[in-house]
Amino acid sequence: MSREALKSASISQLKKFCEALREEIFQTVAVRGGHLASNLGIVELTIGLHRVFSFPEDKIIFDVGHQCYVHKLLTGRANRFFTLRQRHGISGFPKRTESEYDSYDTGHAGTSVSAALGIAKARDLKGEKFQVIALIGDGSLNNGLIYEALNSLKILNTKILIVLNDNGMSISPTVGGTHEVLEDLKGGSSSVEDIALFERYGLQYMGVYNANNLEELLPALEQAKSALQSNSVLLHVTTRKGQGYAFCERDPDRTHGISPAKPEKEYSMALGEELLTMAERDNCVVAVTAAMTDALGLRQFFERYPERAFDVGICEEHASVLSAALAAAGMRPYYAIYSTFLQRAFDEIIHDVCGQKLPVVFCIDRAGISGSDGETHQGVFDLSYLSMIPNLVVAIPKNIAEFRAILRKSISLNGPLAIRYPREGEEGDARAVEFGKFEVLQSTMSDIIIYAAGERCVNLARRVMSLAFNEGISVSLVNACFAKPLDYDLIDSRKEKYVITIEDNVLRGGIGEAIAHYLCNSDKQVFSFGCADRFIPHGSVSELMEEFGPSQNAILNCIRECYARG
């Protein structure tokens, strides 16, 4: 159905179309991976918005943006939709560079209302006329950025429509005081106070509590559009995450994101196992997460120690300060989070945790290139933004066994620690870990040595070394498992003339730059391999590593050249 046809279609035609869209999304995500339950839930709402508003003249900003599949299917991208999340294919998130229908790029939570306000204010200043819509889930509504934006609605004196898509879930179930208000509202036990939560900011509240039903939804959208002539409007719609697929409706948490090929072994499993053991031995061990209990491996911990496990919703900053304060009061907090989302807590890592040298352990998953989610989700900045912070130890385990060893040892560290690791890994062998000490993995008579940071880069180094060995070139290898402090003693002790560094992080501020800086007045030559100085798009991890990360071919060529120079 074209977008024009959609505007005049009957309800029953639209219903059929909705089912077709659901099937398309289901089939594609089953093969390509991606966000399933949220996109199934939002089919009717997206159809409704496209029927009532006029895109691309009107602008819609998707908070987080993972729920934009239907929008993409409706805006000229249906016949390329099977390329979802593939290199050079359709992105799983809104991208201005992909379509004029995508008016603002998102990926992290809570930006939509601020962005809508900016676009609406620019419209007013330019004397233009169009509608601006922020589409936000109830999980994102907990994020502090939303309140900062709501608080400035009256200051900015402009008009926007906020569509609150309430499915009761973040990735995990939504939690907290605001959530209770939403439950009241849709449960019919709402009061003047509940509505006032929004009205005090200058928003007219409207609600439609069964938005998967087009008969109810469409008139509500029309009303909201009319009301928008005189006020900013919050339209509270409830949808069912996973709608139409029983197994998704039953388990929206685990069907939030689908991986076509789940790794055999993940670091998150080890995190969950080790924290459980540590918590048994030490009453002070507590776990903190920002709405991602399952993905980070903490489900069992939350079940076994509910009073010592804190899911504060999509509030990365608050989780960081909370961890700092728990540590200041004698607890040992382990704050698990994805690398890209930890950026949100940057100031709190500096100001609250490291400034007070408090023993918070950041367990940073999805570090390095994370793959199919693209630009907004790559974890390629953490070594840079963490290594510059005083008092922080930054660890990069070479395998899961070493990760476990670092975790166990962390309980004795008198200060903050960050451990960053990719999703997938191999158990491998442990060694006795000492903070700030590298490990020589292979020592040859060669004049070439590689310092590799983290499992992917150690494995990459081994592959390159094997290829070089076939050409008669042997190379030494060091597990550079601490970006801070660097192991200067070990670096000093090595005689190799050619030093190669490998990391899955941008070069600027990374471990390679730091080693090069240290060796810069020696007679050694340093060659650093890392991620390109650009935002890395979506694709498979291996494709992206070769194209934008430390490239196997480039490293091999470097080894050959060093060898030839002698």
Next chain:
Amino acid sequence: MSREALKSASISQLKKFCEALREEIFQTVAVRGGHLASNLGIVELTIGLHRVFSFPEDKIIFDVGHQCYVHKLLTGRANRFFTLRQRHGISGFPKRTESEYDSYDTGHAGTSVSAALGIAKARDLKGEKFQVIALIGDGSLNNGLIYEALNSLKILNTKILIVLNDNGMSISPTVGGTHEVLEDLKGGSSSVEDIALFERYGLQYMGVYNANNLEELLPALEQAKSALQSNSVLLHVTTRKGQGYAFCERDPDRTHGISPAKPEKEYSMALGEELLTMAERDNCVVAVTAAMTDALGLRQFFERYPERAFDVGICEEHASVLSAALAAAGMRPYYAIYSTFLQRAFDEIIHDVCGQKLPVVFCIDRAGISGSDGETHQGVFDLSYLSMIPNLVVAIPKNIAEFRAILRKSISLNGPLAIRYPREGEEGDARAVEFGKFEVLQSTMSDIIIYAAGERCVNLARRVMSLAFNEGISVSLVNACFAKPLDYDLIDSRKEKYVITIEDNVLRGGIGEAIAHYLCNSDKQVFSFGCADRFIPHGSVSELMEEFGPSQNAILNCIRECYARG
């Protein structure tokens, strides 16, 4: 009056004591500089808290922390109070290392409720009994972190007292929707809805609207303490910023912070002047700030172009996304902010501004060592955390004239720009600025060259060069005015064997490391001078520069050694 005497003193004795405290604060701040109006306003409230609660067993967290002077005077620091903000003297902010009465370090806005929750939760887990109080101003209440914390009150299931010290001001007057609710409440026109703003989070609301009056304040504090047995409590107290000093009461904005010696010329003046001129020529120029209009030089801009100037309150993240969206919709936003506070918007710089390559200009004041405010306010991380971000140009003007030239040129840049500068500066001479191009300031026949970043470091280099010249050593000097992109052409063109870099930023991730990395396989020797890898305490800028920053003596010695080696 001792803290014990304070508990049994009569109201009239307390009133006299309050006046004595005011005088002590006024006299000290007049000489030492610091936060005046807020501390004058909070005398009675602090006295009241110390009378009703038992510190240090009970814990108090000061949001931002600039209003802790009375607390310090009451807790064993009165006879050292004249050392306020001096090197080795009393800090202007709470410091756990300074006193057991300071339970949590603060400096940035919005952390107090999260911190109180963490300390209270740890208390519960350990089975301890004491009260935890977050003392927060109405300006900080706008910060998103507060809502993240409030939202998790019910999740964490613990009890805290939030004392909301409402003086109607951030540094600038407080703005926004939440502020209007507070105005209603204390104006007597409050409604159930207003109180519900807090009650929905599980807070019992109590108010005392003339808290500079001890007769009203003390019973209210006693009631809040009792209520705390069964609920978390929000006690809304109104105080008068600057209370007791007419000129402070009249102008609390300008008496928020007092400088004993205001610099003759400040970068902020130039920012205000240039933006006005640019705004006249180009309707798209807009200014954004987070509650710091005056300090950043934007007062005139706000008066001349109120519809194009946005003060969104202490919401650094929202200001960043708002700027991104304004730029996405065709405006040219200039977002002025202090270096240390920009850390709060780190993710939004990456995700919203640079990820979309939007032409937002960050005007970053108080970069480098900022002096008397200490650890939480030094701007020594920005070159590192900004230079690692793709698409961003990072400029470090050598004087105010160059700053103006960069600003004027910024209007033609097709992407984001960060300009970082210290508070004070000299006008100096302009040159034709080209993005990413260094400038040779002095070229000698010497084998030694200095790359200096920013006005302070260029001036430092000149001083050192003059001393070296007296010893018969000449040195070349480059104005390394872009941390990103680096001017590789110029670096390549220079033949000097010894390269010295100077920056007022931590070395890790800074400009020196990047230049060393670039030159690491050349036959050149690189010596980098920057800030120590530690949190830098309070003191004068010059003291701190010599002790923790790039030291004049160390650089001079380096030059001597290079010269001796030949």
